[in-house]
Amino acid sequence: MTWLTVTSSLRKLAVIAYPEPVADHLDRVVAQWGAERPDLDVSPMEVFGRLKRLFRLVDAELNRTFAEHGLDAPSFDVLATLKRSGPPYRLTPTGLMESAMVTSGAITQRLDRLEARGLVTRTRSDQDRRSRDVELTPEGHALIDRALPAHVANEHRLLAGLDEAQKAALIEAMRALLEDLGEGSG
């Protein structure tokens, strides 16, 4: 376990802030690079490597709850975006596209699937005949009303291990990073 002897300055800071963290995959990765390329400061990997792994694990956990309701993440995303937009629960594909951060082609296909299942309707807009009004059907409402509380409970469960200070710090650091990357300017 020679990799345990290598620690970055960030790691040491962390140890001071929160006692006894367990070595995880990224500690090993950083230690390996320390041995192989000691000339490089790979400490940013502590952030981005964990971001990637966390995203994958969370994604899998959330999908399980979606599947229990006959949904997947893309479908849930569209239904939830329509629901939280409030009355009249109607958005354009462009609005959905910006919210989901996917291309227009992806939204077209998501809506094809949801429309085929009778969960949303797609009508031509009267104001702008290029555009479409996407709206929840009663079935769509019923489904998202069932799935949402389960999803929220699932998210609470996943966060149960963090205290308020950790959550707040996590949120603020991610907020800062998002702003750096141009979020909110659009």
Add this chain to the structure above:
Amino acid sequence: MTWLTVTSSLRKLAVIAYPEPVADHLDRVVAQWGAERPDLDVSPMEVFGRLKRLFRLVDAELNRTFAEHGLDAPSFDVLATLKRSGPPYRLTPTGLMESAMVTSGAITQRLDRLEARGLVTRTRSDQDRRSRDVELTPEGHALIDRALPAHVANEHRLLAGLDEAQKAALIEAMRALLEDLGEGSG
């Protein structure tokens, strides 16, 4: 901007810790749910929503640097995993699979592509004839040696807006979440 009047308890905590954060996409999402479903505590979305958006934005940024070196994220991932494993720069598909958190089929295909480009070799193991030894070729070494410093510099650039305390808090919170989700136990 009625959504600005709605704030979660987490949000207020955060405001105390770091002055004047700008409202971002997730603030709006949480405010919308507050109006539509005031019975639900959707504060976990502050974490998971930002995690998702951050992952997407970071992924796009990192891919740009990979592309400058004729790579994409999956290829870079395999080459970097082999490189950081140190001499003799050789791993099995199973090892690569666990590191990348993808299925065996995904690794097979990644290796097909890299082998076709002459960046890795795949030979039968002598110890276990079911297994394979995947090894960097000289061309693979040359490519990852060029791409890695650029990638690390890129990651430093993306983190430039965070101070040390924010980085440390972010890392420790993600480490705690990863451990909750079963990382490190494997």
Add this chain to the structure above:
DNA sequence: CGAGGATGCCTTAGCGCTGAGATACATTGG
């Protein structure tokens, strides 16, 4: 030893997404 199960990797159908491009409609400026 030899059967049954475990393991390591590969194959393949199907899925959701991207990127490039097409179409239809809207807006702007002369």
Add this chain to the structure above:
DNA sequence: CCAATGTATCTCAGCGCTAAGGCATCCTCG
């Protein structure tokens, strides 16, 4: 009013991944 440009959506080929299953090899234990 019209031409030029911009905008909203859809189309489609191609990509990487998953899930399920197959094959060869290894291991365990009666």
